[in-house]
Amino acid sequence: MPARTREQTIVLTMEFLNFLIILWAAWLVWRRPERERLAFRLLVISCLLMAFLFFIGSHGSLIPGVNL
């Protein structure tokens, strides 16, 4: 396993964790509907996480690599 840099330590996020957050939110919606506020916050966190992971994956350029 490669040594972890400071930047990598900050990014303690990934796809598996994101699916766990989504599962948590769905479980709240289904079985604990009174926790709507928490479930919605988890939804928003998951959205941000997904967007952030996409940014990491597309770090070469944010705009599609074509002529604009």
Add this chain to the structure above:
Amino acid sequence: MALSEDRLRAVLAWVVIVLVGGPVAGAVLLGVAHGDSPCILCWAERTSMVLIALCGLFVIRYGPRPRYLGVTVLLGVWGVYMSLRHSALHLARDVGQGFSAAIFGVHTYVWALVIHVTVLAVIGALLLLLRQIAPAEGVHAPSRAGRFAMGLFIVVVAANALQAFASTGPPPFFGQGDPVRLSLNPRHWVWSFEELEPYYVSLRGSWTIPTPDPGAVDPDPGHGPLAGLPSIAVSGWERIGVPLNGALSGVARDSATGRFLAVTDHYGVYLLDSTLARVLHHVVLDPGFSVDLTPLIGAAFVGGDTLAVLSTNKSYALLTPVPHADDRLEWRHFLETDGQVSEVGLGRFQTVRAHQMYVLSLAFDPAAQELITVSVPNPRHHQLVVSRFARRDLTLSSEFGPQLAPDLAPAGPSRTPAEYVVTGAVVADGRLYAISAAYSTLLVVDLKDRKLQAAYAVPGLARPVGLAARGAQLLVAQADGRIAVLARPTP
């Protein structure tokens, strides 16, 4: 037809079932059955679909509150962006080429675009049909379909989580740009940080190519990348004796008639007589219609009466003098014309090695019947590429980076001929002569051996923009309209 809120929730339950049971569950099945493993961008697109389905569950449970609809629309728009950004990596490749396996002939990143566009269309249709958006507060008991959607969602997302664990690993690992096939054997699992190295944010990435500025280069031959070059003195000066509509940016000479072809940075094209004192024909090209012409930088006589002019982005126009041009037809091509020039072609040269590099020169090899360009370096692509295009179909026929002849030596370990900025070129006696604005150097390339045969310092030049041959002479045109006369070396 109008949708009540109860009907909306029922419809959404089926939308969630279709979305989760279709592409999201299908992706996991493809992984298990065929080893398909998403890349980091695919993971984000699949997650976006899952989150859209989750928004549907929120509506099923709590009604169509504005924030759910807002998040869903944002996810749809974001999904379209992601899939466009992702597809752009592969869409322009050759026929049949793509990344990973295709599903029904379409690759997953394109399916992601289709699905997100469909989601936006479905949201729009449902909102159009919804009677009102004033949901009652509180929690709604889901219908049978709603309960099935929730159960299916939990099962499918759990399966995705397991696949993500095997494919990308636990925190802090995350997806890979070039994943390996999915395996249930932990020995084959690859958990990596590869997408973090190097990490930088760029708007255009490798497409961030500044337009070339030959006026900003170092003209001192003594600072060039090749050591100990002999000098060629300017033996005389001539000048273009007619007013042009801008700074001179390229020149060519027709060896058969002695006529000159000159282009300007304001899209002016001038056919001049052999004394450079009389305009035979002139036009000003319309750079916006229809091929986008960046500033003109090169000109060539390409056989018969055909004239070729080239812009920095390798887009070209072919012109020919005619006794009486059709006014109505040529109006669309020219901003100005003397009425005796017709446009016979407009297009773009495609290069491979010189891809994402601008050019500042154009030459024509009459023996090979090929047009020639020489790339100029930029911060992302540091090489000197000679590209040859067949006159017959104006398509790339060969490209090469000239090798140094044994008697040419770099001025330092990191110096290469790629530092030259060729702004003018001409073919004579089987050799490509190229003048570089950077370090005011004349390069001689043997087109047969593909070697940089010789190089000469040419002191005294200021902004050379074109090169032409006249017998045993070379004519170096400058942006100010003056032309330096040199003895043409034959190494």
